[in-house]
Amino acid sequence: MKVSFLLFLIFKLSLAMANNIFSEKECKDIDIREQNPIISQNPEIKKYFTKAKNQGSMGWCFAFTAADLITASIGKPISSLHMSLIYNGEEMSDSMSYLRYKYDLLEKKLLPGKYKFDEIATGGFVNEAINRASGGYLCLEENLPFSYEDDNTYFALRKLEDFKQKTLESNQDNAEYLCEIVKNLFPKHTFNKKELLRIGEDVLRRNLNSVLKDAAKRVCAGKMIKIPKLIGVRIEKDSHPYNKNYNYLKAINNLLDQGKPLAVGYELEQISSTEGSHSSIILARKWINGSCKYLVRNSWGNSCGVLISKVVDCNKETGTFWIKDKDLNEISSSFNYIK
Secondary structure, eight states: OHHHHHHHHHHHHHHHHHHOSSOTTTOOOEEHHHHOHHHHTOHHHHHHTTSOOBOTTOSOHHHHHHHHHHHHHHSSOBOHHHHHHHHHHHHHHSHHHHHHHHHHHHHHHTSTTOOOSSOOOOOOOHHHHHHHHTTSEEOBTTTSOOOOSTTSHHHHHHHHHHHHHHHHHHTOOOHHHHHHHHHHHOTTOOOOHHHHHHHHHHHHHSOHHHHHHHHHHHHTTTTOEEOOOOOEEEEETTSTTTTSTTHHHHHHHHHHHTTOOEEEEEEGGGTBSSOSEEEEEEEEEEEETTEEEEEEEOSBOSOOTTBOTTTEEEETTTTEEEEEHHHHHHHEEEEEEEO
């Protein structure tokens, strides 16, 4: 009987070791919303990190994530929309990036029915977004919010693209329609006639990314906050010494143990029914039901529809999910943090 019980314990231990990277002892419970004083001692910021955010179909996860990291560093809710507009606007001011952008447009023009005259840029790097915002001025979330509901932000951005294309193709201006789009894009600001006229002219003659960056600056004039010098760091899992002995996850644990938030870059195919690269914040680590798990703050709103329940435990209310250490290590390719 004793031998059978001992064999059973050995089997259970072997199974746990096979399914986990870290033991229960190595997986100390930690939640940066409690351990990080900038978050824990500020009710507004603590609430910010428990409320779901929604980027919708806009490929701006990098900016949502970068805004979270800066928010945790300075104790003020930073506008993810402003982070996106700054990044994209600067991309268009770089000659090489601009040439790549124009080449992409040329390719799209050759594909019938798929051509967008001036597509608003999507995709980016978390560490670069942080470094571009470092030492500058940023809008607060309350003054420049991103909304995926009704006609706000996301849909207004897409309508702006269509407006530019149709206006230039037909040579017919629709100032009233443009005014409606701009109001939905920037609901916290009332534009005067002169400002709207200028935006209308800029939309037709300049790159939309640069136009929106300048418009955001006018919207938040006098309300932006100075960002201290920050250094965004990106660590690749395949780089030395992180590619050996689970040093990658150990580095993530080290940051969490210090109460520092970090962003992980990962592939969606293994945890959801969608494809592509994504980035999210890790908020916590906890030993749950015999496994070391990490709490990931997603930016898909109060939805778990596309997530695979066998891989992650999703919480609709907070827009987060728990994932095992082994699964996180498998899907993740990099992590970012502020040094």
